[in-house]
Amino acid sequence: MSTEQIVDAVKQAAGAQRALHITGGGSKAFYGHAVQGEVLETRSHQGIAGYEPTELVITAKCGTPLAKVEKALAENGQMLPFEPPHFGGAATFGGAVAAGLSGPRRAASNGYYGAVRDFVLGCKIVDGRGDVLSFGGQVMKNVAGYDVSRMMAGSMGTLGVLLEVSLKVLPTPVASRTVMLGLRDPADVIRRFNEWGGKPWPITAMACCDDEIAVRLEGAEAAVASAAKKLGGELTGEAEAAQCWLGLRDQTHVFFNGPEPLWRVSVPSTTAPLDLPGRQLVEWGGALRWLKSDAPADSIRAVARQVGGHATLFRADGATKRAAGVFTPLDPVLARIHKNLKATFDPHGIFNRGRMYPDF
Amino acid sequence: MNAPVTNSLIDVLRQTRVVAALRAFMPEAQVLFDAEDTRPYECDGLSAYRQVPMVVALPNTEAQVARILKTCHELDVPVVPRGAGTGLSGGALPMGDGVLLSLAKFNKILSVDALARTARVQPGVRNAAISEAAAHLGLYYAPDPSSQIACSIGGNVAENSGGVHCLKYGLTVNNVLRVRGYTIEGESVEFGSEALDAPGYDLLSVIIGSEGMLAVTTEVTVKLVPKPExxxxxxxxxxxxxxxxxxxxxxxxxxxxxxxxxxxxxxxxxxxxxxxxxxxxxxxxxxxxxxxxxxxxxxxxxxxxxxxxxxxxxxxxxxxxxxxxxxxxxxxxxxAAFPAVGRISPDYYCMDGTIPRKALGTILTFIAMMEKKYGLRCPNVFHAGDGNLHPLILFDANDPDEMHRTEEFANEVLLKCIELGGTVTGEHGVGIEKINQMCVQFGAQELAAFRSLKTAFDAKGLLNPAKNIPTLHRCAEYGGMHIKGGNLPHPELPRF
Known part of the structure; x- marks a missing residue:
């Protein structure tokens, strides 16, 4: 699909006040509420529009397979620094940005990795009037105008069709090692994670399921080796380590099996193990708690809110999602700003209506 | 550089009304209006632009901030927030019919959490003071703008400040977890959270770098990172x-x-x-x-x-x-590059464009051509790693023709930055100084979206209006940073 075709589709929908359901590879269709409306398929709007490794920037059209982008980067010893999930393989570049989900590397404590939004430099979108707008650019430092492009990360296609996004990329670390440790006390695990995060070690992932802890170290060979020694534990083979982090990134790890709803509870990293029924898996050095639980949504959200976090109903059936709401409700002031922003970019309310919150 | 704003006369009746409304809940010493008291606030780090504010408010509690904003909102009085006043683009330039809201009294580090590696600070805290407070824990706050010994974290949030180490460690936007503040209506609002994300749109990204135009910051939670050995x-x-x-x-x-x-x-x-x-x-x-x-x-x-x-x-x-x-x-x-250059020329004019690194040779050749074309020297210092240029055009402001040639020179360089796929400002901000160039960098539709975005936060357009985003009819002249007589405001600060 060309830009013109997307613009036409949006203009027609806007003119008829008809809802559009923007979709890429559909790998994250489970995430958020079900969307009504005519499908606007973006997979055919694809291609890497610009990539020069020495600029540390890649620009690609939204429908480009995420795997293709990652392959192009890998050929030049680079990577997307936020390790986005693929959830089954068909994930697109635009979808990865729109969903705003980051993988295990988000746990890195040394300051130079981060979330999707940390690496968004610019974007081109079609707004709800059918206008093509460009924000940000392809340079690392740019403070001209409001930073609209970063806001697109995680907006779930509710503000516009992401035509093209420019992301900052980083070199793939020279060395990577994963250490496994056994710790029985969940509170102790949280404390250790945070202590290790404060050390000048090249930690790029920390996760814990049951009594098994995995810590990934990446960077210069010597630094990785010396930190691995200080951490202790058991060094994992390369293949096994890759499997471990992939299983967490794409949720193929056995923890994610089972019929109970899956909650994504985002909390300050030092938060004590959540006092909630169900099973927990800790990621991001303590800042992300996955919870498989049938506990009522209100009690899960109350626990999250109490510690300054929030809980998302990540995977559940439609009825459960409708009853509980997928995302934590916004306070009235933020809700008003959100509605105003939605009206700014999508005045007719045509894009992915209800995907995040019922009223926009 | 854009033509300086005319120093507008103050409407005494309006002033009296606003002062009375604010003094109804604030001590006299915290509401200034005598010209001799308000003149120190007439400019920020960009001293070419000056305007004595109608009223200066110096709150020291959040309740006061909320009430000042609510009062101004009710009276339709514009509010310009100000931190340490070290900004280089006139972002804190006061208004002759408005209230200058100084957050200087909010200067406390509220907490440093060694285990979580975060610090909760008030906006008036100096950038460097955060790292000093965390040093004994082996932690520091990574963004290090050159003015870090004086600039405040609230101002860093407003400008999305960078620094020498931002290629590796990121900008302010990558190192702040949460911003708490007040809307122009005086309502408490929180962007981001002490977790790594928050529900809804990533408004934290929008607030950071918004030049005080969307909300007033009263508390910031920053990330601290382990100090490299x-x-x-x-x-x-x-x-x-x-x-x-x-x-x-x-x-x-x-x-x-x-x-x-x-x-x-x-x-x-x-x-x-x-x-x-x-x-x-x-x-x-x-x-x-x-x-x-x-x-x-x-x-x-x-x-x-x-x-x-x-x-x-x-x-x-x-x-x-x-x-x-x-x-x-x-x-x-x-x-010391800026003050050093200030010694070899009566005046200099600093630009802040950013270009893709691959265009470095092109822009340098272009600058050399411009030196010949305009008969002016232009030493170059820049953050090469991220393509952020600070060319310094040397001139004498007492010579009107040189001044004019400098403006033309700067204009051509900034236009070239845009042409090469870059931006007119990498880290100093748009403020009032580069507001006209925004018309070249962005199209009418993007500018309309920016204005509408502002309205989403501030329907009456009272928070730091007339900065950053130009109205369509404003698009006329272009420029850079003009240093009068080689004297930077705050000459004691390193600038680069």
Whole structure:
């Protein structure tokens, strides 16, 4: 699909006040509420529009397979620094940005990795009037105008069709090692994670399921080796380590099996193990708690809110999602700003209506 | 640079009404209106623009901030928030019919959480004070704008400040978790959270760099990162600027992200060496400062790789700092570039454009052409790692023709930055100074979206209006930063 075709589709929908359901590879269709409306398929709007490794920037059209982008980067010893999930393989570049989900590397404590939004430099979108707008650019430092492009990360296609996004990329670390440790006390695990995060070690992932802890170290060979020694534990083979982090990134790890709803509870990293029924898996050095639980949504959200976090109903059936709401409700002031922003970019309310919150 | 704002006369009746409304809940000493009291606030770090504010409010509690905003909202009075006043783009330029809201009294570090590696601070806290407070824990706040000994974190949030280390460690937007503040209606609002994300749109990204136009910040939670155990810097000489530019690309192409990667051309090096005696190679056409930090093992390995790449790229001389004193000395010259240039010319004009790194050679050749075309010298210092340029046009403001030529020169360079796929401002902000160039960088529809975005937060358009986003009819002139008589405001601060 060309830009013109997307613009036409949006203009027609806007003119008829008809809802559009923007979709890429559909790998994250489970995430958020079900969307009504005519499908606007973006997979055919694809291609890497610009990539020069020495600029540390890649620009690609939204429908480009995420795997293709990652392959192009890998050929030049680079990577997307936020390790986005693929959830089954068909994930697109635009979808990865729109969903705003980051993988295990988000746990890195040394300051130079981060979330999707940390690496968004610019974007081109079609707004709800059918206008093509460009924000940000392809340079690392740019403070001209409001930073609209970063806001697109995680907006779930509710503000516009992401035509093209420019992301900052980083070199793939020279060395990577994963250490496994056994710790029985969940509170102790949280404390250790945070202590290790404060050390000048090249930690790029920390996760814990049951009594098994995995810590990934990446960077210069010597630094990785010396930190691995200080951490202790058991060094994992390369293949096994890759499997471990992939299983967490794409949720193929056995923890994610089972019929109970899956909650994504985002909390300050030092938060004590959540006092909630169900099973927990800790990621991001303590800042992300996955919870498989049938506990009522209100009690899960109350626990999250109490510690300054929030809980998302990540995977559940439609009825459960409708009853509980997928995302934590916004306070009235933020809700008003959100509605105003939605009206700014999508005045007719045509894009992915209800995907995040019922009223926009 | 845009034509200075006319110093508007103050409407005394309006002033009296606003002062009375504010003094109804604030002590007299916290509401200033006598010209002799308000004049110190007439400009920020960009002193070419001056305007005495109608009223200055100096709250010291959040309740007061909320009430000031609510009152101004009710009375339709514009509000300009101000931190330390060190900004370089006139973002805190007051209004003759408005209230200047100083957050200087909000200067407390509320908490430092060693385990969580965060600090909760008030907006008036100096950038450097955060790292000082966390130093004993082996942690620090990474963004380090050169004015960090004086600039406040609230201002950093407003401008999305960078620094020498932002190539590796990111900008303010990458290092702040949460901003708490008040809307223009005086309602409490929180963007981001103490977790790594928050529900809904990422409004934290929008608030950071919004130049005080969307909400007033009263509390910030920043991330702290482990202090690297060691840092070393390489000074590399090149016999051509183009080779130095290519070397920058080669270092990054080799998979190295230096902690800092800065470049100075020969005229800049000469001016600095005379001033600081940093031991720079005066025969080099360009020098690079390339820093590595991390564990001792990491630094050793990386310095080795950096040296190999730089040699291969044609460096004619490589010097590696052998101790902290040598390292700081190497940086001292770079940090003193602005005042050093200020000594060799009556005035200078600083730009802040950013370009893709690959265009470094093109822009430098272009600047050299402009030097000939306008008969003016222009030493170059820049954050080569992230393509952020600070060309300094030397001129004499007492000569009207030179002044005019300087403006034209700067204009052409900034337009070239846009043409090369860059931006007119990498880190100093748009403020009032570069508001006209926004019309070149963005189309009418993007500007309309920006204005509408502002309205989403501030329906009446009362928070720091007339900055950052131009109205369509404003699009007329273009420019840079003009330093009068070689005197930077806050001359004691390093600028780069």
């Amino acid at each position: 060691k840092a070393q810097v390489i000074l590399a000489s090149f016999d051509s600027v183009a080779k130095a530019g290519n070397a920058v690309a080669d270092v990054i192409g080799a998979g190295i992200i230096p902690a800092g990667l800065e470049m100075m051309d020969k005229p800049a090096t000469a001016a600095v060496e005379q001033y600081v005696h940093a031991g720079y190679d005066l025969n080099a056409e360009a020098i690079l400062l390339c820093e590595s930090d991390g564990t001792p093992e990491e630094v050793e390995e990386e310095i080795g790789r950096m040296k190999a790449v730089l040699s291969k790229s044609g460096a004619t001389r490589l010097t590696v700092s052998q101790n902290e004193a040598e390292r700081l000395n190497a940086w001292a010259g770079r940090k």
